Amino acid sequence: MRTGWQPALTTMAPSPTDEVGDAELVRRAEGHATAFGPLYLRYRDRVLRYCLYRLGDLAEAEDATSAVFINALRGITSVHDDDTAFRPWLFRIAHNEVVDRYKRRSLRPETALAAADDLVDPGPSPEEAAMTVEAVGRLRTLLGGLPPRERAVLELRLADLTTTEIAAVLGSTEGSVWTAQSRGLAKVRDAMGVRTGSVRVNA
Numbered sequence: 001m002r003t004g005w006q007p008a009l010t011t012m013a014p015s016p017t018d019e020v021g022d023a024e025l026v027r028r029a030e031g032h033a034t035a036f037g038p039l040y041l042r043y044r045d046r047v048l049r050y051c052l053y054r055l056g057d058l059a060e061a062e063d064a065t066s067a068v069f070i071n072a073l074r075g076i077t078s079v080h081d082d083d084t085a086f087r088p089w090l091f092r093i094a095h096n097e098v099v100d101r102y103k104r105r106s107l108r109p110e111t112a113l114a115a116a117d118d119l120v121d122p123g124p125s126p127e128e129a130a131m132t133v134e135a136v137g138r139l140r141t142l143l144g145g146l147p148p149r150e151r152a153v154l155e156l157r158l159a160d161l162t163t164t165e166i167a168a169v170l171g172s173t174e175g176s177v178w179t180a181q182s183r184g185l186a187k188v189r190d191a192m193g194v195r196t197g198s199v200r201v202n203a
Contacts, residue, residue: 022083023081047065047069047090051098053140053143068090075093095152139158150181152170154188156170
């Protein structure tokens with residue numbers, strides 16, 4: 001079921017914390033749970049889209065995203081103290097959450113994140129949500145024809161993770177990630193009828 005604390009598909013306007021590194025925001029969250037809000041606002045849309053790519057259902061993706069951030073808050077003290085650590089750590093939680101849901105394929109009861117009751121999280125309009133879900137649906141159809149490894153790499157790439165971060169999430173090497181990405185992109189291009197070299201994905 002849905003919790004009262006749900007991420008939106010829309011992108012928030014820049015806030016003063018946008019110039020603050022992840023490591024500093026993690027330190028603040030370790031000191032007080034309510035300080036976790038800026039990390040949630042920074043990554044909620046990326047995590048939601050990743051869950052939506054994987055699960056294909058907006059309601060379940062929202063529930064999964066809530067579970068990811070609940071688990072992230074609970075384990076925040078285990079994050080290494082540098083700006084490159086939090087994002088792959090967060091998406092490893094998201095990856096594991098999706099894998100668990102594939103195994104269960106049913107929603108588990110969620111506990112509301114009481115420590116973040118004061119977060120303001122306006123949802124998207126029905127039109128915006130419908131457009132986003134439709135676009136994701138088309139992309140999922142393309143990705144669905146790929147081998148699992150290639151699909152996993154491209155889904156994480158679409159969430160804006162770097163090669164190094166994807167390797168950390170999947171427990172792989174950067175070379176393996178590059179190979180899977182190249183093969184996956186080639187197959188997606190073929191399916192779309194796009195000429196090689198016309199689609200670029202940055203490292």
